[in-house]
Amino acid sequence: EMRSQLSARSLKKKTVLTTDSGNCTAEEASESEVESLDEGGDEEQSHDDLEAEVSNQKQFQQTWIKKADSRRQNKLEAVEAEADDDIENLLREEEEYEEKIDFSADTAGALKWKEDLTQKAAQAFLRQQQSTPNLRKLVYGTVIEDNEHE
Amino acid sequence: MAGGSSSSFSSSSSSSQCLSYAGCNFLRQRLVLATLSGRPLKIRKIRAREEDPGLRDFEASFIRLIDKVTNGSRIEINQTGTTLYYQPGLLYGGSLEHDCSPSRSIGYYLESLLCLAPFMKHPLKIVLRGVTNDQVDPSVDNLKATALPLLKKFGIDGEGLEIKINRRGMPPKGGGEILFACPVRKVLQPIQFTDPGKIKRIRGTAYSVRVSPQMANRMVESARGILNKFLPDIYIYTDHMKGVSSGKSPGFGMCLIAETINGTFLSAELASNPQGQGAAVLPEELGQNCAKLLLEEIYRGGCVDSTNQSLALLLMTLGQQDVSKVLLGPLSPYTIEFLRHLRSFFQIMFKIETKSPEEEHKGGEKVLMTCVGIGFSNLSKTIR
Incomplete structure (x- = not known):
């Protein structure tokens, strides 16, 4: 049952992450999102209105603290090994979710330039190193053509 | 007249x-x-x-x-x-003497005199006093070993051409003395100097003044330790000057010269920290580092070593109206600025081509400099 809960949460996380404004970290957003959905989900409003967003954030923070408290209690009750399991599961979920993002290439080609950035940079560097610069231009500047005609 | x-x-x-x-x-x-x-x-x-x-x-x-x-x-x-x-x-030239400021070494003055001396009315014979070796400028030993052979390539030679170190002076107080003499020529020969060839021998000087004479031997030992792996013909002179000839400040240093079969001289040098400035330098360390600097200079290569690039380019510019070519290592920032100045003063521009060595183990990229001399003739020289 726990797992099903978590997977549900992770799904929600995904939705949140795609609309994350960047103000909060992923985890905060996910937690708050769960809460906001429970409370009736004024997601669109929060994105439209800046003030609303700020108030929402406050709410999120409060709920997040609450959650943390409840979790602490749970932990106290639970055996340590179980808690470890919980964390591991969480981590696993995150991994899964990352992969899903990679595979779900609905926006085909849009982010293609981001692929192998380091490799591309390395190649460009080597190309620049190997290409022979026009030393004459470097030394004498751009007036070179004019002077040659004279 | x-x-x-x-x-x-x-x-x-x-x-x-x-x-x-x-x-x-x-x-x-x-x-x-x-x-x-x-x-x-x-x-x-x-x-x-x-x-x-x-x-x-x-x-x-x-x-x-x-x-x-x-x-x-x-x-x-x-x-x-x-x-x-x-x-x-x-x-004008003639017999002169000059007290150089001890804040720069005699090399600072001598470098420019080397550019001017061939074009004097009377052969220049000048005594310069000051610091012979420091960490900033090319030392007198270095210029003696590299610049004079370069002048000879342009037809400035004969008995009149010499640099002699009478007294050695180290910073900060100096007290050295040298003699520089150079004959005059009406015209300079153009040069075609595009193949440095392989290294034939390494020579050098390890000098010490007002410190233990053993310092020079220690420098030689450590430098040889590195260079002996590459070729056997190495001789590094030890030069310990005493008394009046040792100047006013203590110090030691080393200058290494690699000579190729085609008469290129590549040099590297290091000097100890001046008295009261910086940490004491171990002679072993200095010798090793100097040998490594020489290897670096050989890697950069070219037919003229990096301290004399601008001198070679100047003499090419002032040569007869004929094509001169020289292969250099990477251009130094000083040389690049010198090229720009040559353009503004003489309206001359060099053809600059990069050459990658076709074989392996031939060092880094080279630059082939080509120009036509402006046909500068020494107007000041009296015709007999």
Whole structure:
């Protein structure tokens, strides 16, 4: 049952992450999102209105603290090994979710330039190193053509 | 005779307008090229924004030296020393002496004299006093070993050409003395110098003054430790000067020269920290580092070593109206600026081509410099 809960949460996380404004970290957003959905989900409003967003954030923070408290209690009750399991599961979920993002290439080609950035940079560097610069231009500047005609 | 020379001088100066520069950089280059081209020169804003504005003592000493070797130069410096106007006279030469400022070594002055000396009216024979070896400028040993063979390639040779170290002087107090003599030539030979060839032998000098004579041996030992792996023909002289010849400050150092089968001389050098400045340097460490510097210089290669690039380019520019070619290692920033100055003073531009060595183990990228000489002939020299 726990797992099903978590997977549900992770799904929600995904939705949140795609609309994350960047103000909060992923985890905060996910937690708050769960809460906001429970409370009736004024997601669109929060994105439209800046003030609303700020108030929402406050709410999120409060709920997040609450959650943390409840979790602490749970932990106290639970055996340590179980808690470890919980964390591991969480981590696993995150991994899964990352992969899903990679595979779900609905926006085909849009982010293609981001692929192998380091490799591309390395190649460009080597190309620049190997290409022979026009030393004459470097030394004498751009007036070179004019002077040659004279 | 004096009237004749002054009239030719005034005609040359009226045909060319005054060149104007700002800032203290490349002062020597500008003064030397102005003297050779006969164009007046104005330099403004010499350290104008610094707390201690104007020319430094070594620059003032350099200007005095230029005044000594020329005849009829007009030099005007403003009150604060931030503006310099120089109208060059004729290069006169003769027997002279000059006390160089100890804040730069004699090499600073000698480098420029090497550019001017072949074009004097009378052969230059000058005694320079000051610091012979320091960590900034090319040492007298270095110039003696690399610049003189280069002058010979351009046809400036004979018995009159020599650099002799009478006394060695280390910074900060100096106290060294050298003699520089150079014959005059009416025209320079063009050179075709594009293949340095392989390294034939390594020579060098390890000197020590006012410290234990053992220092020189220790430097030699460690330098040989590195160089012996590459070729057997290595001889490093130890030079320990005593008494009056040892100058006023203690110190030691080393200068290494690699000679190729085609007569290229590549050099590297290091000197100990001046007394009271920086940590003490171990002679072993210095010897090792100097050997590594020489290997670096050999890797960069070329037919002229990096300290003499600009001298070679100047003599090519001033040669007969014929094509000169020289293969250099990577151009030094000083040389790049020198090329720009050559263009503004002599309207000459070099053809610059990069050459990657076709074989392996032939060092880094090279630059082939080509130009046609402007047919400069030494007008000051009397024709017999």
